[in-house]
Amino acid sequence: xxxxxxxxxxxxxxxxxxxxxxxxxxxxxxxxxxxxxxxxxxxxxxxxxxxxxxxxxxxxxxxxxxxxxxxxxxxxxxxxxxxxxxxxxxxxxxxxxxxxxxxxxxxxxxxxxxxxxxxxxxxxxxxxxxxxxxxxxxxxxxxxxxxxxxxxxxxxxxxxxxxxxxxxxxxxxxxxxxxxxxxxxxxxxxxxxxxxxxxxxxxxxxxxxxxxxxxxxxxxxxxxxxxxxxxxxxxxxxxxxxxxxxxxxxxxxxxxxx
Ligand SMILES: Cc1cc2nc3c(=O)[nH]c(=O)nc-3n(C[C@H](O)[C@H](O)[C@H](O)COP(=O)(O)O)c2cc1C
Numbered sequence: 710x711x712x713x714x715x716x717x718x719x720x721x722x723x724x725x726x727x728x729x730x731x732x733x734x735x736x737x738x739x740x741x742x743x744x745x746x747x748x749x750x751x752x753x754x755x756x757x758x759x760x761x762x763x764x765x766x767x768x769x770x771x772x773x774x775x776x777x778x779x780x781x782x783x784x785x786x787x788x789x790x791x792x793x794x795x796x797x798x799x800x801x802x803x804x805x806x807x808x809x810x811x812x813x814x815x816x817x818x819x820x821x822x823x824x825x826x827x828x829x830x831x832x833x834x835x836x837x838x839x840x841x842x843x844x845x846x847x848x849x850x851x852x853x854x855x856x857x858x859x860x861x862x863x864x865x866x867x868x869x870x871x872x873x874x875x876x877x878x879x880x881x882x883x884x885x886x887x888x889x890x891x892x893x894x895x896x897x898x899x900x901x902x903x904x905x906x907x908x909x910x911x912x913x914x915x916x917x918x919x920x921x922x923x924x925x926x927x928x929x930x931x932x933x934x935x936x937x938x939x940x941x942x943x944x945x946x947x948x949x950x951x952x953x954x955x956x957x958x959x960x961x962x963x964x965x966x967x
Contacts, residue, residue: 715833720877722837725781725870734834735783738869741830742823753807754820755790756827757855757863758783764854771850772843772866781870786844786851787824789816789966791860808860813966817864824865831869841866846953849960859965881912910935 710718739756747753759765760783768786769778778784791807798805806812828838844851844866851863887905897905913935917923932938939945961967 712829715829718879719829719832720837720879721839722870722872722874722876723777723839724872724874725777725837725868726873727780727782728871729782730836730869730871735869738827738830738834738836739785742827745819745822745826747819747822748815751794751815752819753789753791753794753812753816754823755788755793755861756820756823757786757788757857759786759855767854768851768866771847771854772841773847775841775843775868777839777868777870778841780873781868783869784841785824785827785867785869786855786863787820787865787867788857788861788863789813789820791816791966792858795860808965810961810967812860813862813961816862820864824867827869828867831867835871836869837872839868841868845957846949849956852960852964857964859963862960862964862966881909883909906936913938 735758742756743752759768765778765784768784769775772778789812791812795805795807807815824840828840831838842865844863848863851866852861855863857863883905917927917938926943927933927938930941930943932941932943940947942948958967
């Protein structure tokens with residue numbers, strides 16, 4: 710399969726076999742991550758491999774009890790990391806830097822690029838992956854659990870393992886014109902935005918209908934539209950975002966990134 714076809718066939722996997730991942734393969738996947746572009750080639754990221762049951766049980770709690778954390782043999786936590794680099798600067802009497810918000814963002818970009826390379830490489834070996842958005846919403850507790858030092862903050866995680874489900878259909882994406890702006894940003898009319906989201910709404914609602922009990926849950930919460938679901942208490946509520954944002958700002962301060 711060409712790389713383009715591979716990318717267009719990506720599907721997140723949410724049920725896993727416990728089959729271990731060969732150690733050499735796992736290291737090769739991370740090597741693929743390391744080959745990704747990196748700002749100044751500083752490789753201002755790192756990854757913590759969680760394999761032990763006890764550690765994954767703790768991560769399961771921190772990641773909102775998403776079962777795949779317990780099923781899959783490996784959880785990879787990708788971090789924006791300037792700790793190693795700053796130690797190296799200090800050892801060599803260089804000026805200190807990177808303990809600032811820009812440093813965090815640069816490390817985050819490196820970490821996400823690396824994670825996506827690992828994801829693509831894993832899929833090319835028949836493994837499944839799923840990102841964990843809960844990495845950011847529990848970043849303070851995950852930092853403690855993984856004993857992350859200052860200027861190291863977790864930014865995303867990947868569950869990696871052999872799929873134990875019928876490989877799902879590729880998930881719908883918005884039409885390209887939703888994403889592309891020629892030369893300058895086109896804010897679009899309300900009608901154009903509604904057109905862009907029409908099929909997204911239909912596909913999403915049809916998917917909810919296939920999840921046992923989901924429509925009852927939506928009805929109980931008086932949710933009749935996909936857009937309402939996204940910002941409801943069942944998904945990404947404003948309150949949840951505000952709480953996580955405040956925690957992240959505090960974490961960045963305590964990790965000396967601000
Ligand atoms: C940063 C990020 C965080 C995510 N967090 C979760 C998560 O916590 N749980 C989950 O089941 N899926 C998670 N996903 C997977 C998305 O739901 C999935 O990518 C999206 O629905 C599109 O489906 P696809 O990956 O199969 O194409 C996450 C994806 C990204 C990029």
